[in-house]
Amino acid sequence: MQRRSFLVTASSFALSQLLVGCGGRNQETLKVSLLNGSIPGQVVGKFRKSLQGGVNLNFSAVAQLKSSYKNLQTWHSRINGKKDEGWLSSLPFGPWRPLPVADLVTLGDYWLAAAIEQQLIQPLDVSEIKEWSNLDRKWQELVKRNDKGLADSKGKIWAAPYRWGSTVIVYNRDKFKDFDWKPQDWKDLWRPELRSRVSLLNQSREAIGLTLKKIGKSYNTQKLSEVPQLESELRALNKQVKLYSSDRYIEPLIIGDTWIGVGWSSDVLPLIARYPQLTVVIPSSGTALWADLWVHPTNKNTNKTNLFYKWIDFCLQKDIAKQISLLTKTNSPINLKISADDISQPLNKILTDNSSTLEKSEFLLPLPKEAAQEYDSLFAKIKS
Known part of the structure; x- marks a missing residue:
C-alpha cells in the first residue's frame, strides 16, 4: 500500500x-x-x-x-x-x-x-x-x-x-475513546500515552522532517547539526515508535497493534470506507x-x-x-x-x-549530497 x-x-x-x-x-x-x-x-x-x-x-x-x-x-x-x-x-x-x-x-x-x-x-x-x-x-x-x-x-x-497529496496522521479511533484529546498535530506523537504505539515511515526525510516541523523548522533544513534540540527530540520520538515501515504501516493500525501512524494520503484515504475506525488528519502545523x-x-x-x-x-x-x-x-x-x-x-x-x-506545508526539495547524507546518517543513528 x-x-x-x-x-x-x-x-x-x-x-x-x-x-x-x-x-x-x-x-x-x-x-x-x-x-x-x-x-x-x-x-x-x-x-x-x-x-x-x-x-x-x-x-x-x-x-x-x-x-x-x-x-x-x-x-x-x-x-x-x-x-x-x-x-x-x-x-x-x-x-x-x-x-x-x-x-x-x-x-x-x-x-x-x-x-x-x-x-x-x-x-x-x-x-x-x-x-x-x-x-x-x-x-x-x-x-x-x-x-x-x-x-x-x-x-x-x-x-x-x-x-x-500529503503526509498525514492516521489513527485508530477506538484506541482513543478513554482520552480527553484526539491527535491533531505532530507534537501529539510524543505524548506519553503513545509509548511504543506509533508506526513511522522508514524514510529519513519524513521522520526527521516532521520532527523539524514540530520544533518550528523547515522540512528542507540543510544543516541539521545547527539544530541543537533535534537529536534529543528524535530520540524521544524513537521511544514512541513500535514500527518503522513505508509499506506496512496500515495493517498494525487495523488490528490494534499500533494506535497511530504516519503515512501518505493516497495510501490511507482509499481505505477509510473499508475501515471506518480509522481517522485521518492533516497536522495543523503543516506537513510534507x-x-x-x-x-x-x-x-x-x-x-x-x-x-x-x-x-x-x-x-x-x-x-x-x-x-x-x-x-x-x-x-x-x-x-x-x-x-x-x-x-x-x-x-x-x-x-x-x-x-x-x-x-503551511512544504515539498521535499532536493538537498545537496552532504545534507542528504547527514539526514540518512542521523536517522540510522537514532534507530540503532
Whole structure:
C-alpha cells in the first residue's frame, strides 16, 4: 500500500489491455506509461472520444513510481548506445523485448531533480498546454528547474502536475475513546500515552522532517547539526515508535497493534470506507507534500507526435481534474469547487480545504549530497 509502491490491480491490468492497440498501424500513436491507480479508466475513455480522427492509444500501468524512474534510465541508456544489463538480458527463452519508449510518463516530484540532471527527460513547451494558466504559481514553481534539477525562477518547465497529496496522521479511533484529546498535530506523537504505539515511515526525510516541523523548522533544513534540540527530540520520538515501515504501516493500525501512524494520503484515504475506525488528519502545523507529474522522456528516435500535450491539457481541464481527484481520492493542482456532497464525510476536510494545507506545508526539495547524507546518517543513528 506504499504510496511510492502501488500494487497492480486487476482493473488497472484490464485498462491497459483494452487500450493498447486501439487504432490502425498507420495512425498516430500516443504511448503513456502511468502510475497504476492514478488515472481512472473513465478519464482515458473520455480522452479517446475527444480526439478527432483515428489515433492509436497505448496506455500502460506501472506498479511503482520507482519503476517509472528506472524505465527512464533504461531508455536513456539505449539512446546512447548502451546495452541492457542484468538478468533479463540472459533469459534462456530468447532475447528480452524491452518496453517501448513512452511519450509521457508519470513521475513523482521526488525523482524530478535526478531525472533532469541525468537528462532522462526534456522540457515542456507550456505554450502547447492551454490550461497551464489555471495552475497556481506554487505548482508552476515546483516544476521550474535549472539543468541540475534545482528550483530556479528562470529555469525551464520540466513537468506538469496532475494530482497531489500529503503526509498525514492516521489513527485508530477506538484506541482513543478513554482520552480527553484526539491527535491533531505532530507534537501529539510524543505524548506519553503513545509509548511504543506509533508506526513511522522508514524514510529519513519524513521522520526527521516532521520532527523539524514540530520544533518550528523547515522540512528542507540543510544543516541539521545547527539544530541543537533535534537529536534529543528524535530520540524521544524513537521511544514512541513500535514500527518503522513505508509499506506496512496500515495493517498494525487495523488490528490494534499500533494506535497511530504516519503515512501518505493516497495510501490511507482509499481505505477509510473499508475501515471506518480509522481517522485521518492533516497536522495543523503543516506537513510534507508530494505530487505526481507528467514528464516527457528524452528520446532521439521517438515519433514526432505532440499528442501528449493534448493529454496533459485534457487532465488539467476542470471537469476532468475533478474526476481524477474524486475517483483517486487525491487533491488537484487546479482550483476546483468540490462540494461536501461530492465526498464522503471522513474525506471531506482532506480533499476540499486545501488552502491552509498548502500555506503551511512544504515539498521535499532536493538537498545537496552532504545534507542528504547527514539526514540518512542521523536517522540510522537514532534507530540503532
